[in-house]
Amino acid sequence: MGRFVWGSVVLGFVLFMAVPGAFAWSKEGHVMTCKIAQSLLEAEANEAVKNLLPDYVKGDLSALCVWPDQIRHWYKYRWTSPLHFIDTPDNDCSFDYSRDCHDSHDAQDMCVAGAVQNFTSQLLHYREGTGDRRHNMTEALLFLSHFMGDVHQPMHVGFTSDEGGNTIALRWFRHKSNLHHVWDKEIIAQALKDYYEKDLSLLLEDIQRNYTDGIWSDDVPSWSHCNDLSKCVNMWAKESIQIACKWGYEGVESGMTLSDDYFESRMPYVMKRIAQGGIRLAMILNEVFGDSQEGFAAAT
Ligand SMILES: [Zn+2]
Numbered sequence: 001m002g003r004f005v006w007g008s009v010v011l012g013f014v015l016f017m018a019v020p021g022a023f024a025w026s027k028e029g030h031v032m033t034c035k036i037a038q039s040l041l042e043a044e045a046n047e048a049v050k051n052l053l054p055d056y057v058k059g060d061l062s063a064l065c066v067w068p069d070q071i072r073h074w075y076k077y078r079w080t081s082p083l084h085f086i087d088t089p090d091n092d093c094s095f096d097y098s099r100d101c102h103d104s105h106d107a108q109d110m111c112v113a114g115a116v117q118n119f120t121s122q123l124l125h126y127r128e129g130t131g132d133r134r135h136n137m138t139e140a141l142l143f144l145s146h147f148m149g150d151v152h153q154p155m156h157v158g159f160t161s162d163e164g165g166n167t168i169a170l171r172w173f174r175h176k177s178n179l180h181h182v183w184d185k186e187i188i189a190q191a192l193k194d195y196y197e198k199d200l201s202l203l204l205e206d207i208q209r210n211y212t213d214g215i216w217s218d219d220v221p222s223w224s225h226c227n228d229l230s231k232c233v234n235m236w237a238k239e240s241i242q243i244a245c246k247w248g249y250e251g252v253e254s255g256m257t258l259s260d261d262y263f264e265s266r267m268p269y270v271m272k273r274i275a276q277g278g279i280r281l282a283m284i285l286n287e288v289f290g291d292s293q294e295g296f297a298a299a300t
Pocket residue numbers: 023024025068069084146150
């Protein structure tokens with residue numbers, strides 16, 4: 001930690017960057033990640049998050065978790081566009097921070113793994129914060145919350161030449177889509193339609209049941225264990241590229257039609273990644289805002 005303190009220098013440097021093609025977990029994916037996280041906050045983190053959110057969301061973090069996608073093409077925030085994903089070498093199925101965490105101009109740390117670390121470092125200043133820092137702290141919270149979702153979306157850690165599946169055009173059932181979008185949105189939308197009466201809260205309840213008292217409940221302690229944030233983030237990105245290889249790209253070619261088989265077999269991975277993203281976001285926020293002196297990131 002401590003390597004990633006970005007400020008106006010970086011901001012000035014990156015204003016001219018091209019807009020990449022990758023998008024993000026759909027709104028639904030980010031909303032669920034943030035709702036899970038907020039439900040797991042301890043008292044201090046809960047208080048801090050509510051303090052940092054603008055009044056109009058009435059304490060609901062999930063209402064702003066998609067904000068970084070909405071502003072990424074604005075002039076002021078264009079520098080954040082490369083922070084939503086990682087491009088890894090084609091077919092390598094691995095992630096190496098020093099090799100892969102850069103933007104298209106080779107600026108180091110400009111990827112979603114660097115962003116999670118950077119915005120966590122920024123939030124660590126909250127406890128010593130003053131009034132005039134409040135605005136930045138709010139943005140840091142929203143960016144961190146969003147990027148914890150993105151780093152868990154397997155196709156956000158995809159291959160370079162196809163832009164994380166964005167250029168793999170295909171059909172999803174009867175309509176046109178692409179492989180990246182299938183993982184961002186189509187699988188979630190299909191699940192909502194087929195199984196949850198299009199009600200996001202029912203889907204969310206199912207995911208929450210799976211980790212509180214269901215198929216994943218034994219795994220939760222290992223998901224949220226972290227002594228060294230940079231190592232953990234790298235591991236989460238590695239998990240994503242490995243799922244992308246095995247379940248995202250495998251057997252898929254441009255021009256194909258993906259339907260029931262693909263949907264049914266991949267849906268559990270999508271749901272699990274949303275759960276992991278939420279649980280781990282809560283873990284970070286509890287560390288950052290809690291009063292433990294020996295958290296993973298205290299070295300900053
Ligand atoms: Zn994103």
